[in-house]
Amino acid sequence: MLDATTNRDAPPVILEVSGLNKVYQASNGPVEALRSVDLTVRKGEFICLLGASGCGKSTLLRIIAGFEEATQGSVGVYGCEVRGPGPDRGMVFQDYALFPWLTVRQNIGFGPSHRRVASQEVDKLTDRFMAMVGLTAFADRYPHQLSGGMKQRVAIARVLANDADILLMDEPFGALDALTRAALQEELIEIWRTTKLTVIFVTHSVEEAVLLADRVVVMSSSPGRIDQDVEIELPRPRDVASVEFNRLRRSITQQLTSHVGGGRKVAATADS
């Protein structure tokens, strides 16, 4: 919050994570998943959380979402302490988590229709976001009749229709093939630009992080903590073949591998 007052031009701080510790009590002893994590996110920023498997990215995101309680520290949205899940923070899961008994239309309208929004209003909202993700023709299909990419579009539209301020995405495109992933990345950037959402996007692909993010937050493991906070100032749309893009990608990959050490490879380096 301090930065917001010192710098007049910068957008306001929307999310403030401070001194976050998380210890899981597993059956075979405690697991320290996060240690003193601090993170400040300004409104409209696109943040990528990057790190090797098991470094606590999902844990951090789930604490921000309010699904998990921190052992120590706090998460604040617009200065209000987070005490549980809320419609201000929308989560997009890797495995979609759509309601299988609802059609595409009903899934997207789920949030508004549970907030006593008039049904005509819900219909208008749903139509708008269904069109935004290009699923109008599939309005009455059930999730099991959709492809993975379509399901993830529904999941994104569902959060957008609920008017979330912060979009939390946990490896949302991890289960998709390369072509679908590229298409969805482009759509996500377009949506982010038009809606001015704040996005926190977890990935273990360096390329995806550099392609999407304003800031790449690099995490390291055991215990999970934030290691680097890299601003990506490449102009958009970004060209993955450009020299600057690849220089950034290489330097971030090096930072990642230096922590894992030795011969062990990070998932990120295996990315094409």
Place this chain on the structure above:
Amino acid sequence: MSFESTVAGPAMTAPPTKKPAALARGSAHRANGLWPRLRTIALALVVPVSLLVLWDLMVRWTGTRLIPSPFGVAVMMWDFAFGGIYDDAYSGSLPIHFWKSVQRVYGGFILAALLGIPLGLMLGRIPLLRAMLDPMLSLLRPIPVTAWLPLSMIFFGLGPKSAVFLVFLGAFYPILLNTVFGVKSVDARLFEAAGMLGCSGPQLFRSVVLPAALPSIFNGLRLGASFAWILIVVGEMTGVPEGLGAVIMDGRTLSRTDLVITGMIIIGITGFLSDRILVMLSNYFLRWSPQHHA
């Protein structure tokens, strides 16, 4: 009688094994043409028809007077339904016996569903309730429903109320246990998804818990309905003048085996049809789930 023991059997509470989509589609396709459908029916008839023939042959061969021939049963069934052949106390009395039994079966069954489903939804979600009720329910569950007969006759007197109570008890446990199982196996992500979309508290039961547990609930309802038909016979065997169970009991005391077998067949057919109705309902309500089409 060993059926009571299956009420609590874990196998009975498990959901149906998932049918691969391709297989389900394949059989649906096969059922489309006229010839394949005839073939299905013909195949289903092979065993029962052979058994009928065998039955007939055995009756002729042994010359027994204890068991009637299939034809004798068919005549009895006609008389039971429409009258005009024997003209005794049972002629044309099927509708009244049938109607009484159906009322008691569905009375007990609906009571069990009305209590079992909401209680199961809450037991599955509310740990405090579970801690209070689970031990007692687990202790009561292994008691065979028929063992309640003497007590239920004291509670409700000799008569139909006692039969309804037994039906209720028999249907209650499978419905309750399957509902609890269904709630417990709901993907935790769905609760998280509902939470972040602003759905919580009592809304959660209607919008997430109930629909997500529905496949399992229908499982419980089907099991419950079949136990209800089993128990109606036991329930009607004492002190009830009308009902299919009473007819079977009368047939036994009067040594009229044709009447006994007629009652058995009618209960079998009715139980089958009532299960088909539940399957149709289940197919309609679970149309979103490719695995649960029976």
